[in-house]
Amino acid sequence: MPPKKRKADGEVAVAGAARPPSTSLLAALSEAAARPLSWRKVSADGLDVDYCRLLDGALADRTLAALEEDVDYFTGDLAQVFVFGKWHDIPRQQCSFGDAGLSYKFSGRTVPARPWPQSLLALRAAVERAAGTDFNFVLVNRYRSGADHMGEHQDAEKELDPAAPIASLSLGQARDFVFKHRDARRPRPHKRDIPPVKILLEHGSLLLMNHPTNQVWYHSLPARRSCPGVRVNLTFRRMLRA
Numbered sequence: 674m675p676p677k678k679r680k681a682d683g684e685v686a687v688a689g690a691a692r693p694p695s696t697s698l699l700a701a702l703s704e705a706a707a708r709p710l711s712w713r714k715v716s717a718d719g720l721d722v723d724y725c726r727l728l729d730g731a732l733a734d735r736t737l738a739a740l741e742e743d744v745d746y747f748t749g750d751l752a753q754v755f756v757f758g759k760w761h762d763i764p765r766q767q768c769s770f771g772d773a774g775l776s777y778k779f780s781g782r783t784v785p786a787r788p789w790p791q792s793l794l795a796l797r798a799a800v801e802r803a804a805g806t807d808f809n810f811v812l813v814n815r816y817r818s819g820a821d822h823m824g825e826h827q828d829a830e831k832e833l834d835p836a837a838p839i840a841s842l843s844l845g846q847a848r849d850f851v852f853k854h855r856d857a858r859r860p861r862p863h864k865r866d867i868p869p870v871k872i873l874l875e876h877g878s879l880l881l882m883n884h885p886t887n888q889v890w891y892h893s894l895p896a897r898r899s900c901p902g903v904r905v906n907l908t909f910r911r912m913l914r915a
């Protein structure tokens with residue numbers, strides 16, 4: 674179970690926030706994070722992750738509905754990536770929020786963090802309490818159907834504090850999340866024969882990717898035609914200031 678740490682006083686000012694979520698949702702999120710959580714540890718060579726159900730079904734439904742209302746996803750250039758000399762639509766919707774002054778490097782562009790909507794501040798506080806860590810940035814990915822996906826990658830950018838976990842909260846359609854060791858990726862022959870680790874990320878679940886997981890393992894969210902529902906995933910991160 675991750676260590677508990679109190680968040681420092683002094684909340685971030687919210688500019689341009691959408692309609693505030695109901696106080697009952699804020700209170701329910703704060704209660705959910707204060708409950709004792711039942712963590713499952715998954716470990717392998719250099720892999721260290723913790724998994725729990727942070728929000729029960731009803732609260733996860735309400736949180737997803739609030740985010741569907743509050744979050745606008747990137748459009749235009751920011752919804753595209755440049756791969757092998759061509760622009761492609763990313764196979765999902767994406768946006769990011771963070772504390773003032775932070776920015777995010779994405780496919781050669783620097784995207785300034787947007788100010789936190791109220792519902793996301795409440796969710797961040799719940800995730801911080803559960804994880805025992807403070808976060809200053811979140812990347813939100815919305816998978817419109819089972820065709821939407823995320824390819825194999827590591828979140829090991831130099832702007833990320835390597836000592837802090839990345840906390841991944843999932844809402845909506847349950848989907849498989851697959852870790853592959855860096856020495857066991859295709860193309861064959863692999864340097865080592867290490868089996869992938871697959872975790873089903875359920876509605877309301879929280880996955881903590883602890884150091885050094887992101888330095889040693891890649892992860893992906895493969896397409897799943899048999900999982901047609903909408904899924905929203907939030908990866909809370911701690912970025913270092915330049």
Ligand SMILES: O=C(O)CCC(=O)C(=O)O
Nearest residue numbers: 812814823828894906908
């Ligand atoms: O949607 C997911 O569970 C994966 C998200 C992820 O890997 C990322 O945002 O870097």
Ligand SMILES: [Fe+2]
Nearest residue numbers: 826827828892
């Ligand atoms: Fe990732």
